[in-house]
Amino acid sequence: MQNEANSFQLPAKSQILEWLQAVKDPEIPTISLVDLGVIRAVELDEATGKVYVQLTPTFAGCPAMDYMKRDVERTLLSHGVPAVEVEISLREAWSSDMLTDAGREALRQHKLSPPPVLGNQVLDLDFLEYAECPNCQGHNTELRTPFGATLCRAVHYCHDCRQLFEQFKPI
Amino acid sequence: MDPKLDLLYRLADDQLILGHRNSEWNGLGPILEEDIAFSSMAQDKLGHSLQLYGLLHQLGEAEPDTVAFTRNAPQFHCCQLVELPIGGYDFSLTRHFLFDHAELLRFEALAGSSYEPLAQVARKLRGELKYHVLHANTWMKRLGTATEEAIERMQRALNETLPYALGIFEKTGAEADIISSGLFIGEDELKSRWQESIARVLSQTALELPELQTITPVLGGRQGQHTPHLQPLLDEMAEVFRLDPTADW
Known part of the structure; x- marks a missing residue:
């Protein structure tokens, strides 16, 4: 070059x-x-x-x-x-739907649960409580707090493997 | 004042001051998760204020840092609710619940503003505000259905905070222009949506929402009239900046 x-x-x-x-x-x-x-x-x-x-x-x-x-x-x-x-620029507001498939895999590698795909702006707050456990892939999980170590992370608990884990927040 | 500037200063100053107040929970939260939650919300709100001061700068106002750190209390347009000291956790949580419900609805409405740069910022902020409301609802429901002491304290906090919360919706001389130009739906409409929204959550608790018509709102903040708590907050917030306003950080 x-x-x-x-x-x-x-x-x-x-x-x-x-x-x-x-x-x-x-x-x-x-x-x-x-x-x-x-x-x-x-x-x-x-x-x-x-x-x-x-x-x-x-x-x-x-x-x-x-x-x-x-x-x-x-x-x-x-x-x-x-x-x-x-x-x-904020011309196109970022949404977690903009994560690519490779990006979701990269988050899993870092033991961060990727956000579910929203399709559109979902206003239902309950939806924010769902996450898949990045350790055991379990779905028996619970949102502990929507605020974690950085602005983009929430903290969940997995009842299957009994581990706290972080999720990249859906937004 | 130009309706855009009038609206933006109110929005930005609310974010900056409540962001600063929320940050005071850093290291003091009743449990670690709440310490982190209030600190995270503080960071969000400072980010939101920066976006809004950025819009003001585009409209010819001074740089965001200058606007944030060199004005004194009478030049601030925040409502008095946001400047009150953090008090106990019951008060801070109640303020957060009442304020952020209004914020989420406000920015959802602003996403359709005729002023496109503000609509863009609003589309960004509303997604983040959902988490603030989710957090507030979780704790209002938890404490509002807990022990007798918890319910009594939350009810007292609600009764004491509501007059200030109604001050969020204080109108200015620009209100008619703001509505007619499609900048924003207006404070009355926002207030009615807010009332419905908080009532829906409170109905799932043992807490009672008093008749709002019987409450005298605490007004003046939007006109630069503030409690004695604002100036010391500004002095503390700007202490380092004012040592050398030209320093490059």
């Missing part, structure tokens, strides 16, 4: 997304920002080679956003992209 801007070959969008697979959630190192659904758009300016990336926060108060933004910039620049612009 050539790093000089003048000999730089414009990468395909799929190539950029592949590079961005290396950028992980700073709090959940098994999942990439692409699979988390936090990267909403990637655009390429053919004339200048500048790459535009749009990020959206999982939670409005997520303290990791600035870190994620810098990590995206750093990663793309290291691949020789001449210029990067990262915008944090």
